[in-house]
Amino acid sequence: NAGVTQTPKFQVLKTGQSMTLQCAQDMNHEYMSWYRQDPGMGLRLIHYSVGAGITDQGEVPNGYNVSRSTTEDFPLRLLSAAPSQTSVYFCASRDRFFNSPLHFGNGTRLTVT
Amino acid sequence: AQSVTQLGSHVSVSEGALVLLRCNYSSSVPPYLFWYVQYPNQGLQLLLKYTSAATLVKGINGFEAEFKKSETSFHLTKPSAHMSDAAEYFCSRGAAGNKLTFGGGTRVLVKP
Secondary structure (H helix, E strand, C coil), X not given: CCCEEEECCEEEECCCCCEEEEEEEXXXXXXXXEEEEXXXXXXXEXXXXXXXXXXXXXXCCCCEEEXXXXXXXXXXXXXXXXHHHCEEEEEEEECCCCCXXXXXXXXXXXXXX | CCEEEEECCEEEEECCCCEEEXXXXXXXXXXXXXXXXECCCCCEEEEEEEXXXXXXXXXXXXXXXXXXXXXXXXXXXXXXXCHXXXXXXXXXXXXXXXXXXXXXXXXXXXXX
């Protein structure tokens, strides 16, 4: 009964480095999404997917890429890390109904120096 | 653009006192509204959701929220605060689409 699993929990990058944040869910949810959380700004949507092979941009997509090759996995790639990407990143999933709540992972705390 | 506004980034209450967290949304169509709670170093957990079945919605841990269309509000209340209610609370809204919008969050401090 794992739900949404994110790895790693913590990461420190230097400016210009790239990395992938992993997200997996075992609830057979069609919808998956990535948010970043910054103090006073709530959660902002980066990218989302409504099913395998389908992705779309959210509110703050620049500097991030996603892919959805399977229903279970939705990795987030930082192409060239910048200090402005220092944040806490959350992956969340739900079933295909708009009024269904999101299920969140425990987050990845990323620091870019 | 759709938006959610939470009044007050920090709220301090005494144990046993009323907890009131305010949320207003902008919407031209009936929304889906949610309250989530976040404990330290954890992801968000659903407290309750409004989906038009009833204007007063009861959630977990004794919380409830009232949907008021005329005021475009969805305020969260709990009659008697407990120390375990110390957390950050987020109001969010969705509509027929895939982009759930979150408010800025309200951090609740409970004083003994």
